[in-house]
Amino acid sequence: MELEDLAAVFALGERIFTADRWPNLYRTWDEFELIQIFGTDTETCLVAECNDQVVGFALGTLIEKRRSAWTYGYLLWLGVEPDLSRSGVGKRLVNRLTELFIARGARIMLADTESDNLPAVNFFRRQGFTNETEHVYLAKNLTQHPEYVRRRRSLAHPPSSDPSPSDAAPAHLPPGGISPGDDASPGQPHEHDD
Numbered sequence: 781m782e783l784e785d786l787a788a789v790f791a792l793g794e795r796i797f798t799a800d801r802w803p804n805l806y807r808t809w810d811e812f813e814l815i816q817i818f819g820t821d822t823e824t825c826l827v828a829e830c831n832d833q834v835v836g837f838a839l840g841t842l843i844e845k846r847r848s849a850w851t852y853g854y855l856l857w858l859g860v861e862p863d864l865s866r867s868g869v870g871k872r873l874v875n876r877l878t879e880l881f882i883a884r885g886a887r888i889m890l891a892d893t894e895s896d897n898l899p900a901v902n903f904f905r906r907q908g909f910t911n912e913t914e915h916v917y918l919a920k921n922l923t924q925h926p927e928y929v930r931r932r933r934s935l936a937h938p939p940s941s942d943p944s945p946s947d948a949a950p951a952h953l954p955p956g957g958i959s960p961g962d963d964a965s966p967g968q969p970h971e972h973d974d
């Protein structure tokens with residue numbers, strides 16, 4: 781992959797990794813991600829071309845874990861022009877990336893995708909990837925956290941350098957305001973997000 785390919789790879793990824801198909805905060809296809817990977821792992825970023833057009837890409841990185849003699853080759857992003865689906869482009873990209881990883885000392889190759897992305901799961905299985913493990917992502921709403929509530933309150937009522945009666949601490953705050961470390965008691969009324 782060359783510097784000049786960045787725009788075409790980004791545009792193809794934009795069409796493939798759309799928000800409705802990838803409703804996931806954990807992996808985001810954006811220009812920063814692409815530029816960062818290309819900048820650090822140029823030699824393991826590949827494109828497939830057809831008639832001088834980019835029709836696929838594979839972006840990989842090498843991982844060396846501390847206290848492990850093993851080097852891993854991680855296929856971060858793989859995408860193929862949908863019109864050319866099932867014509868062997870993805871397979872050729874993965875085969876070439878595998879060779880590059882091996883040449884750089886990798887003993888294990890990693891790939892991941894959403895468990896319901898069956899085309900990709902089937903594709904990876906077909907390319908010899910095994911040992912599937914499912915990873916569970918969890919989320920916690922922080923807007924009820926005392927620190928979140930405290931910050932919201934201080935933004936709504938910033939301290940004034942010239943206190944006047946109207947600047948006095950609102951009735952729902954303790955005298956002197958809230959200092960770091962003060963937590964609202966559980967069960968106390970708290971602000972809700974709009």
Ligand SMILES: CC(C)(COP(=O)(O)OP(=O)(O)OC[C@H]1O[C@@H](n2cnc3c(N)ncnc32)[C@H](O)[C@@H]1OP(=O)(O)O)[C@@H](O)C(=O)NCCC(=O)NCCS
Nearest residue numbers: 858859860865866867868869870871893899900902903906
């Ligand atoms: C997954 C993807 C890269 C496959 O690329 P491709 O060029 O279509 O794959 P290939 O033509 O090389 O397929 C090789 C084999 O994989 C399997 N395969 C590929 N696509 C498949 C699908 N949609 N359903 C079932 N099996 C599939 C088949 O066994 C296929 O061999 P066959 O066509 O002879 O049966 C492509 O569909 C894609 O870009 N998907 C969207 C992005 C994505 O999910 N990326 C992976 C995670 S980052």
